[in-house]
Each structure stands twice: as C-alpha cells, then as structure tokens.
Amino acid sequence: MNKNIKDLTGNNYGKLTVIGFAYSDKGKTYWNCYCDCDKDEPQEKRKVCVKLGKYLQDGSTSSCGCKRREHAKEISQHSNKKPRTNKPYYSQLRNIWGTLINRCHNPKYKGYKYYGAKGIFVCNEWRDNFEAFYDWAIKHSYTSGLEINRLDQSRNYMPDNCEWMPKGVSSANTCNNILMKIGNKEQSLAAWSRDPECEVCYSTIRERYHKGIKGIALIKKKKPFKDSIYTYKRKTQTFKEWSMELNISIITLRNRFKRGYKGNKLFSHN
Ligand SMILES: [Zn+2]
Incomplete structure (x- = not known):
C-alpha cells in the first residue's frame, strides 16, 4: 500500500467494517470489508466485499448491498413481482460467487494463495454486482454440478475468460x-x-x-435464410433475390428448402 493512502483499516461505516487494503486503481483506493449481516457466521465463511474508499468516507456505501436487497424485497412483497429468490440456481450461484471473491480478495481465505496471492482477481463488474455474475452464468447455461473454469489460467475471472464445465474435469481436457x-x-x-x-x-x-x-x-454468425446464396440454372444469388425475381415469397422458399426441395421443385409456382 502506498504511503500517501490514508489507512481505513478498523473503521466502521454503517454495517461495514474495513478489514484491510484491497488495491488501488487509477488513483482510487479499494478496501476489503466485512458486513454486519453475516457477523454470526464463522470467520472463514464471512463474505468479504470490496468497497471504494471515497464512497465509504462520504457515506454513500454503508452495507455489502444487503440494505438495498432488503429494500428491494420489501418492495417486491408489496407488488406482484416474484422475489429474486425464485430465480433458478440463485443460491448456488451466490455461493460460487462468494467463493470466487474470497479466493481472489480475502487473504484469510484458505485458497487465496492460489488465486489472489498470484494476482488473479474477479473483474470489477462481477465483484461489485452479484446480479451481473448471475446473469452471465444463466446466459452461459449454468446448471447444477458445473464449476467455473478460466480459459486462460493467467487471466482474471471475467466474462470473456470463463466457462462452465463439469466438476472434476481437468482443464487439460x-x-x-x-x-x-x-x-x-x-x-x-x-x-x-x-x-x-x-x-x-x-x-x-x-x-x-x-x-x-x-x-x-x-466462428461466423449464421446468415439469415434470405441472405444465403443458392445456385439455380447456373445463376447464383441470394434467396431474397430469387424471391423477387420469381415472385415467390421468401417464407414459401424457406419452408420448401427446409423440407429438402431443390431446383425446379424449390422454385415452382404451385
Ligand atoms: Zn450485508
């Protein structure tokens, strides 16, 4: 930690207690904090959140996010909106996310020496926002029994460097x-x-x-049917062009093509 940085360790801000310096980036200083909401858990199970020093000091951050979540829950109980907890795999992913944050950002965590200590971090987008991690996980087909794998072992936990794979499968495979x-x-x-x-x-x-x-x-995006090309009577053009030339709707052409029709049968007028 740079000598010019004011040490916030030990300070309390709302429900947060600063347990130590996390890192600084572009002149901003981030701090590892515990939040009171899991104060009854054994220490190794407590979640460490990383907060921007400026926001701690000016009072705009005062919890791990649990205050905001409680507020959101209250709102959802008074409306028809389903509570967040009905989302699939929510608590499983929450645990996985907590483990990632701990192994990368909590020096007291047992796996830290293999991750955080070696400079492997969780990207800001995921670290500050479980929902962002959750959305990525679901979009990338998370189901029970999968674990997160970094494609490039020298890079961080971040959306374009991670995938889900069956537990216990070596990344060599x-x-x-x-x-x-x-x-x-x-x-x-x-x-x-x-x-x-x-x-x-x-x-x-x-x-x-x-x-x-x-x-x-x-590696290429699939072309829409109308833009794929087809050769008929020695002429090659897109289905859209065939459709216009022969005055047959693109939908008819697509349905026939899907059924395996070719040549005259594809382009017939009945
Ligand atoms: Zn909290």
Whole structure:
C-alpha cells in the first residue's frame, strides 16, 4: 500500500467494517470489508466485499448491498413481482460467487494463495454486482454440478475468460486445448473466440464444435435464410433475390428448402 493512502483499516461505516487494503486503481483506493449481516457466521465463511474508499468516507456505501436487497424485497412483497429468490440456481450461484471473491480478495481465505496471492482477481463488474455474475452464468447455461473454469489460467475471472464445465474435469481436457485450423491459422478454440475474425462468443463455438461443425462456420454468425446464396440454372444469388425475381415469397422458399426441395421443385409456382 502506498504511503500517501490514508489507512481505513478498523473503521466502521454503517454495517461495514474495513478489514484491510484491497488495491488501488487509477488513483482510487479499494478496501476489503466485512458486513454486519453475516457477523454470526464463522470467520472463514464471512463474505468479504470490496468497497471504494471515497464512497465509504462520504457515506454513500454503508452495507455489502444487503440494505438495498432488503429494500428491494420489501418492495417486491408489496407488488406482484416474484422475489429474486425464485430465480433458478440463485443460491448456488451466490455461493460460487462468494467463493470466487474470497479466493481472489480475502487473504484469510484458505485458497487465496492460489488465486489472489498470484494476482488473479474477479473483474470489477462481477465483484461489485452479484446480479451481473448471475446473469452471465444463466446466459452461459449454468446448471447444477458445473464449476467455473478460466480459459486462460493467467487471466482474471471475467466474462470473456470463463466457462462452465463439469466438476472434476481437468482443464487439460477442455476445448481450451483443442486446436482448430481455419484458413491458414491454427489456434485453440478459446483463442479463436478472441480472434478479430470471430463473430460469436466462446460458448457458441464450443457448442458448434461438439455438433461436429468445423472451419469458418464455427466462428461466423449464421446468415439469415434470405441472405444465403443458392445456385439455380447456373445463376447464383441470394434467396431474397430469387424471391423477387420469381415472385415467390421468401417464407414459401424457406419452408420448401427446409423440407429438402431443390431446383425446379424449390422454385415452382404451385
Ligand atoms: Zn450485508
């Protein structure tokens, strides 16, 4: 910790108690805090939250977020909105999230030496906001029994570096290490997902790979039917152009094409 930084350790701000310096970034100082809401838990189970010093001192942060959640719960009880706790996997993901924060940002946590101590952190977006982590998890097909894996073990816990995989599967067996040649370039699927040529996210690539899709189709967005090209009577153009030229609706063409019709049968007028 820089000598110019005023040490807030031990101070109380609302329900928060500062337990130590977390890090500073762009002149801002962040602090590890305990919140009173889990003060009855054994210490190793207590959640550490990271708060901006400025907000602690000016009073705009006074809890881990539990005050806001309680308030939201009160509101939802008085309205028809379903409480957040009915969301699928909510408490499981909450525990996973808590573990990530602890292993990366709580020096007292047993796994800290493998993560935080080695400079592996949880990105700001997830650290400050469980909902952001939750939304990412659900969008990326979280179900029970999966654990979070970092694609690049030297990078942080952050949306574009994480995936869900079955517990106990060594990361050596993941698509992280599957090499794929597309054009003249050969690299891992994870590296392809970060390639400027890639138009889809890693989980899409992985899903396609497991369906047996190879090559350029792995990394490009699927074209809408109307923009895909078709050759008929030695002429090649998009289905939209065929539709206009032959005056057959695009929906009719798409339905016929899906049924496997070709050539004259595809373009007939009855
Ligand atoms: Zn709290």
